[in-house]
Amino acid sequence: MEFCDECGSMMQTDGDVWVCGSCSFEKPRDSAKEKAFQEATTESQSDEEGVVDMSDVDKSEIGPTTKTICPSCGHDRARYEMKQIRSADESETRFFTCVECDHKWREDDH
Structure with a gap:
C-alpha cells in the first residue's frame, strides 16, 4: 500500500506505477x-502462531473468579467474563461458569 507524496491519498497500481486517484500523481x-512487505505479512500469519495449548491447565486457574451462587449445584465460586452483546448504550452481559460443575449461565441488567 502506498500513499501519495502530494496529497496523502491512498494510491492504486497501474502497471509499473502507483497512481493517486485524487490528484493523479504517479511514482x-x-x-x-x-516483495519484502508481502513476505513479512505472510510470515506473521502462520497457522501455529498464537495457538495456546490449554489442555494441561486446571480450569479453576483460567480467568478471574467471583463469589456468586451456581444455580445448578449451589457452589459459591464461578469464572466470569463480560461481553457487550447489545447496543453500546446498554450495560455488558456477564457470563459465568461454575468452577465446581462447569454449569454456564448469564446475567443481564434489566
Whole structure:
C-alpha cells in the first residue's frame, strides 16, 4: 500500500506505477520493497502462531473468579467474563461458569 507524496491519498497500481486517484500523481513501483512487505505479512500469519495449548491447565486457574451462587449445584465460586452483546448504550452481559460443575449461565441488567 502506498500513499501519495502530494496529497496523502491512498494510491492504486497501474502497471509499473502507483497512481493517486485524487490528484493523479504517479511514482514508480519498487518490486523489491513490495516483495519484502508481502513476505513479512505472510510470515506473521502462520497457522501455529498464537495457538495456546490449554489442555494441561486446571480450569479453576483460567480467568478471574467471583463469589456468586451456581444455580445448578449451589457452589459459591464461578469464572466470569463480560461481553457487550447489545447496543453500546446498554450495560455488558456477564457470563459465568461454575468452577465446581462447569454449569454456564448469564446475567443481564434489566
